Amino acid sequence: MSDVDEQTISPEVDVWVEEVLSACNLKWDGPKTNFERPKKENLRIDGKTPVAEHVDYLRKTLNATYARRSEIEGKAKLDRDLAQQLRYFDQAYVAVDSNIDKAQAGAGRGGANDALKDAVDQLEFMRDALEAAYYSSAKDPEEAFAELRAKIDEAKAELEELGKEKDKIQDDNAREEFQDIFEEAKAGLDQTLKTLEADKFLEAEEELEEAKTVMQDLQPGNSEEIAKRKKQYQTAVEDARKEIKKLAGKVTTLADPQKKLDFDKHKAAANKIMTKVDAALKNGKVKSVRSDIPKLKAEVEKMKACFKEEPKAKAPPKGKAGKK
Structure with a gap:
């Protein structure tokens, strides 16, 4: 097959893409041209170009590249991957x-070569982020915020409907548990709306999902599922008690008074959670302790952390770790 250059096939491909998208009632909102990316610099100390000239070039290039940060920042408010790219960029x-x-x-002193090479490598990470933003599907902020606001309103309406199930519950403990979960879900949705109004789109998305997860516990659950969860929660509490007892036996080995105070604080918090969970499970309020189990595990982990040695100071990381 003979070689065909890119310019020859591009118009044909463009037409084909337009036809396919049109048939699917879709429209391409992405860029019409390729990202113009500068060629990676090859700066060497070869005796011909003064180091000062390389430094001056890199400084100007760095400033010019950073001046384009807004190209990422605007879209990063609505795109989780780009938010990560923005962190890499910085x-x-x-x-x-x-x-x-x-x-x-x-x-x-002849030590400029490695520094120049590292600077050039890190500059590529900044260009990676700009390129990712360029090809990212452009979202209209007003439309995206309106869609999320509609989802919040829809969830609130669904919650109100679920709230009517309370009147059908005969058992006092079950009815009280239902009300607790309802209030938790309502508070979650209220907070989601406040977060969105504070222009924090991605955080609001996460909070909405958390609130909807809480709402699932307002759905009538079968007895087998509830019994299974009760057993899981009881096991989690027992495991936590055993771990806390084991850690408490080592507390005298803590030489740092602050770590001892931190340990006691987290132990008290864990005991408070376990007391709450025990009482709830005893009264049949299995669903209401759903969010307490992760909190309990977190307190135990914080207690464990008190016994870990502080890592030795290291040089700050250079740009994006684990990059290709």
Whole structure:
């Protein structure tokens, strides 16, 4: 098959894509052209180009690249992956800036080569983030916020309907448990709306999912499922008690008074949660302790952390860890 250059096939491909999207009642909102990415620099100390010239070039390039941060920031408010890319972008900026300083400081001692190479590598991470933002599906902020607001309103309406089930419950403990869960879900949805109004789209998305998870416990559950959960919660509490007892036996080994205070604080919090869970399970309020089990496990982990040695200070990471 003979070679066909990109310019020859691009128009045909564009037409085909438009036809396919049109047939599916879809429209391409992405970029019409490819991202213009500068070629990766190859800066070497070869005796021809002064280090100062490389440093000056990198400084100007870094500032020009960082000036485009808003290209990521705007979309990152609505895109979780881009929010992560924005963090990488900022980390890389700090790393490039630091390596430029190192190159400048090591110019007369032959230590500039590695710093220049690291600076160039980190600059690529910043360009990765800009490229990701360029190809990211463009969302209209007003439309995205309106859609999420509609989902919150829909969840509130659903919650009100579920609330009517309370009148059908005969057992006092079960009715009280239902009311507790209802109030928790309502508070969650109210907080979700406040978060959205504070222009925190991604956080509001997460809070909505959490509130809807709580709402699931307002649905009538079968006895087998409730019994299974009760057993799981009881096991979790017993495991926590055993672990706390074991850790308490080692508390005298804590040399740091602050760690001893932290341990006692988390132990008291764990005991308070276990007392609450025990009482709830005894009264048949299985669903109401759903959120307490993760809290209990978290307190136990914090108690364990009191016995861990503090890691030795390390140099700050350079840009994005684990990058390709």
